[in-house]
Amino acid sequence: MAHQPIKPRTYVLIYVALLLLTATTVYVARYMHLEKAEVAVALGIASVKTLLVGIFFMHLIHSRPLTWLIMVVGLLFLFALISITLSDYWTRGWMPVRALSPACLWG
Amino acid sequence: LSSAATHPADEHALVAHHFESLEQQRDAGALGMWLFLASEVLFFGGIFTAYAMLRYRDPAGFAAGTDRLNATIGGINTAVLLTSSLTMALAVWASQSKNGKLLRLFLALTLTFGASFLGIKAYEWYHEYEEGLVPGRVKLTDPEGKTGTGFGYKPDGTPSEAVEKLTLPQRRSMELFFVFYFIITGLHALHMVIGLAVLGIQLALALRSDFGVRDYGPIEISGLYWHFVDVVWIFVFPLLYLLRT
Numbered sequence: 071m072a073h074q075p076i077k078p079r080t081y082v083l084i085y086v087a088l089l090l091l092t093a094t095t096v097y098v099a100r101y102m103h104l105e106k107a108e109v110a111v112a113l114g115i116a117s118v119k120t121l122l123v124g125i126f127f128m129h130l131i132h133s134r135p136l137t138w139l140i141m142v143v144g145l146l147f148l149f150a151l152i153s154i155t156l157s158d159y160w161t162r163g164w165m166p167v168r169a170l171s172p173a174c175l176w177g
Numbered sequence: 178l179s180s181a182a183t184h185p186a187d188e189h190a191l192v193a194h195h196f197e198s199l200e201q202q203r204d205a206g207a208l209g210m211w212l213f214l215a216s217e218v219l220f221f222g223g224i225f226t227a228y229a230m231l232r233y234r235d236p237a238g239f240a241a242g243t244d245r246l247n248a249t250i251g252g253i254n255t256a257v258l259l260t261s262s263l264t265m266a267l268a269v270w271a272s273q274s275k276n277g278k279l280l281r282l283f284l285a286l287t288l289t290f291g292a293s294f295l296g297i298k299a300y301e302w303y304h305e306y307e308e309g310l311v312p313g314r315v316k317l318t319d320p321e322g323k324t325g326t327g328f329g330y331k332p333d334g335t336p337s338e339a340v341e342k343l344t345l346p347q348r349r350s351m352e353l354f355f356v357f358y359f360i361i362t363g364l365h366a367l368h369m370v371i372g373l374a375v376l377g378i379q380l381a382l383a384l385r386s387d388f389g390v391r392d393y394g395p396i397e398i399s400g401l402y403w404h405f406v407d408v409v410w411i412f413v414f415p416l417l418y419l420l421r422t
Contacts, residue, residue: 099248
């Protein structure tokens, strides 16, 4: 698609943002002890980093709607995979499988 | 592969007969890579789903596994990989700007950082092997039960301090954590090796001809793949190295 290429300066700024977000996620995990919110925060930061990489490094900002469609459909299928699988496991009483004796699997 | 192809008049020489223009050909190529990456999302997504499910079942045992990993080394490696993504993005920019010199420089830098990532990863794997954290069945070799092989036993057969003090169920889930650890980081490393091979071939072509200068399409497509492998690691790092719940 005809467009002005993204400038190197933009790439460097995005790179600095990615490094800062990496430092943030390490700091939060090590020193903030968020308990249950820990997973949500870590995955939230990872998602923001993914958006930065996708939009700028992978040029989604200049991509056709068709490219966006493929990406969004891919994410929808990922959502279906995760949500349907986990809802099955979490609602059918399959989860605490510790009733299974570890001795029969170990040693 | 003559250098004359850089001239706009020779653009038609670069376009395959089933495309109308170089731009359409590039778009189709990039779209094909996006389709492949969408399927890769599900490939890694399935493993992450299983990991989430089993981690939810026994957070303590998985956290014991996370404690054995060095988040500092993992963080440094994340930075190395992000740096390789920056140089890859700049390689695509150099290719779009028809600057062959910078293209070769940034491809070489991307290869260097990518190889450094794998080197650090190999160091980590070796450390875990020494610690006796590679999953597998235990086979005791003396009746006292002091030496064995497999998970929880070092290469010389002595019990690993990291595992010894744990209860049997804790050991089981810590071993399960390391099954996921080696599968996920191993598959990620495999993707890195493939990426390095592709970029190495492209650098070799760029050194011999005007490859990447006459048409930025191939460089852009490898860039998409390289950034995707980076994105996978962006999720692997917190999931394996940081989370303790």
